[in-house]
Amino acid sequence: MSNLQDIMNGLPLRPTTFTNRRKRKVLLMGKSGSGKTSMRSIIFANYIARDTRRLGATIDVEHSHVRFLGNLVLNLWDCGGQEAFMENYFASQRDNIFRNVEVLIYVFDVESRELDKDMHYYQSCLEAILQNSPEAKIFCLIHKMDLVQEDERELIFHEREEDLKRLSKPLSCTCFRTSIWDETLYKAWSSIVYLLIPNVQQLESNLQQFAEIIDADEVLLFERATFLVISHCQRKSQRDVHRFEKISNIIKQFKLSCSKLAASFQSMEVKNSAFAAFIDVFTSNTYVMVIMSDPSIPSAATLINIKNARKHFEKLEKITDNPMVT
Ligand SMILES: Nc1nc2c(ncn2[C@@H]2O[C@H](COP(=O)(O)OP(=O)(O)OP(=O)(O)O)[C@@H](O)[C@H]2O)c(=O)[nH]1
Ligand SMILES: [Mg+2]
Numbered sequence: 001m002s003n004l005q006d007i008m009n010g011l012p013l014r015p016t017t018f019t020n021r022r023k024r025k026v027l028l029m030g031k032s033g034s035g036k037t038s039m040r041s042i043i044f045a046n047y048i049a050r051d052t053r054r055l056g057a058t059i060d061v062e063h064s065h066v067r068f069l070g071n072l073v074l075n076l077w078d079c080g081g082q083e084a085f086m087e088n089y090f091a092s093q094r095d096n097i098f099r100n101v102e103v104l105i106y107v108f109d110v111e112s113r114e115l116d117k118d119m120h121y122y123q124s125c126l127e128a129i130l131q132n133s134p135e136a137k138i139f140c141l142i143h144k145m146d147l148v149q150e151d152e153r154e155l156i157f158h159e160r161e162e163d164l165k166r167l168s169k170p171l172s173c174t175c176f177r178t179s180i181w182d183e184t185l186y187k188a189w190s191s192i193v194y195l196l197i198p199n200v201q202q203l204e205s206n207l208q209q210f211a212e213i214i215d216a217d218e219v220l221l222f223e224r225a226t227f228l229v230i231s232h233c234q235r236k237s238q239r240d241v242h243r244f245e246k247i248s249n250i251i252k253q254f255k256l257s258c259s260k261l262a263a264s265f266q267s268m269e270v271k272n273s274a275f276a277a278f279i280d281v282f283t284s285n286t287y288v289m290v291i292m293s294d295p296s297i298p299s300a301a302t303l304i305n306i307k308n309a310r311k312h313f314e315k316l317e318k319i320t321d322n323p324m325v326t
Helices: 004-010 036-044 049-054 082-089 094-098 116-132 150-168 186-195 200-214 243-260 297-320
Strands: 021-030 061-068 072-079 105-109 136-143 173-177 218-223 229-234 267-271 276-282 287-290
Touching: 021 036, 036 049, 036 072, 036 186, 061 243, 072 082, 072 173, 072 186, 082 094, 094 116, 105 116, 105 186, 116 150, 150 173, 150 297, 173 186, 173 218, 173 267, 186 229, 186 243, 200 218, 200 229, 200 287, 200 297, 218 243, 243 287, 276 297, 287 297
Parallel strands: 021 072, 021 105, 105 136, 136 173
Antiparallel strands: 061 072, 218 229, 218 287, 267 276, 276 287
């Protein structure tokens, strides 16, 4: 354990490519009231679900820039969904809106009474994307799933997913079921953001080596502001497949409660007879969570190991931290 620093120092750090040096334009679209601004505010602006009831309709497009892990900047275009705005996006603003899009996130209100109209707008959106940004990745969120009875969610989601995949051809889309009232929101956004992180494989392989060196069952990296899981390494099987987004949700809530008391959340250790979980500030952009189940490894040793790995991962992040091109 004492030579962890040396081992980590020996791990590969490769320079990054030029393509990493840019903002990623993310379009958030869907009809008015479908929940676009709500989810953006929860993930990126520290709102809790309850606060979103006070949001007014978005007028035209609201731009926000979210700095995310080193040089990655998400350039979010939250496009108000009232009909007059939508018509404009497809006509006079077409080029401006649909040019250079890297990700389109289309939000459908699962309870919408105007499914045909929703689908019509979605298709118009795809046409514009196909013309202007054919390489864009497309995600459809079937949102407000909390309003559907639990035993019907699976079926409804799969029906909608099938329809959307068929309608999207020749483009392909990835669908998620979401609600601001549970962890599904984190699952969807983690998956989307994961695709945008430069050198994520390198991060993952370093995390794997770190987990092996310290003999952890599992190691997760969370982005510091949003608590989205951006990388993980699993060495022992775990039962709950939803554990990442549950943890993101719980810790984010806890962090917000701390900030209301003017305390800052730094670290946490949870222990029982079967395992110990450590959550700690890691690099300037991340928190780490380490799960250990070997009772012969004392907590202090794991904490030192985390501390020693910090510098290495900080360096890894810096390498991808090129100057921003605006
Ligand atoms: N039940 C439920 N309500 C939600 C959910 N997400 C958002 N809402 C509510 O839906 C309402 C409208 O949300 P907004 O985020 O303002 O909708 P929008 O898509 O930004 O609407 P425009 O800006 O007009 O395009 C708010 O009252 C939210 O509280 C959800 O997952 N479940
Ligand atoms: Mg809005």
